[in-house]
Amino acid sequence: MSAALDTQLQKATNEYRKIETDLSNAVEARQRLDIQLTENEQEFKSLTSQNEVFKLIGPVLVKQDQSEAKSNVEKRLEYIRNEISRVEAQLKDLNAKQEKKRLEVVHLQGQMESQQQPDGAIAA
Template structure:
């Protein structure tokens, strides 16, 4: 494979990893936002406040303890998803660094071959 073809291939791979990393970071930000919303949800609620659940087009009264349990489960799920996405971001960052290094090495070889 020629240096030019290698350069193009690695460049495309690098761009793909960058796009995947960007998507993962956006996903993490959305999850962080959801986590904050859910954590705040019951902190502002008074002890004797009514809680309603939206089921289709109807609001149905719900026990506050049951609603809190549901929110706590949602918080656990979101926290686990954040942890998973953080692992994905770490992996993609490492892959991006490797591809960047490969790209730089091929670019140097390509420049050297052009100077000859």
Template sequence: MTEVQKRLQSELEKFQAVQKDYQKCVSARQLLDGQLNENSMVKEEMDKLEEGASVFKMIGPVLVKQDLEEARQNVGKRIEYINGEL
């Protein structure tokens, strides 16, 4: 009987390890989905801007003026990266 219990305990530990890995993957996926949604919304808003509009990027506690086209490219690259990770 103890051999069966040891095997059962071993299988239970394997299952718990797989379950933990699964939860990590789910959390990572949720984070990436949130980032993709946020960046997609930013892209939509930036597409509505007229050429020459002022765009600012937050770096720490400071807002730094950024070129509109550069900002669009950065957001596009971020979206591509996130899609690649998904």
């Protein structure tokens, strides 16, 4: 077995594991953003003109104008949606990298197996 091939396989495997970790972190970020989006949308939907709105400033709740609060929530929703789009693009990129690296690992494993077979042996 070639030491260079073994080193290549080890490096590719480590890179594949790193991509898996990055992918897992991106999926978790996407899930957190979904939860934030849902919570904010639900709170926004349940708001009526009769409700009083308060803002937490330090340890104190301060009454806030409802239109200002709606504007802040709309900005937060827009930010969350933009973040979701960014994470979706990251997920797409990571999935492509993962597939490419997986194919590289499989190819290297195949090369190693072919080197390990004795001359003239037929693979079953």
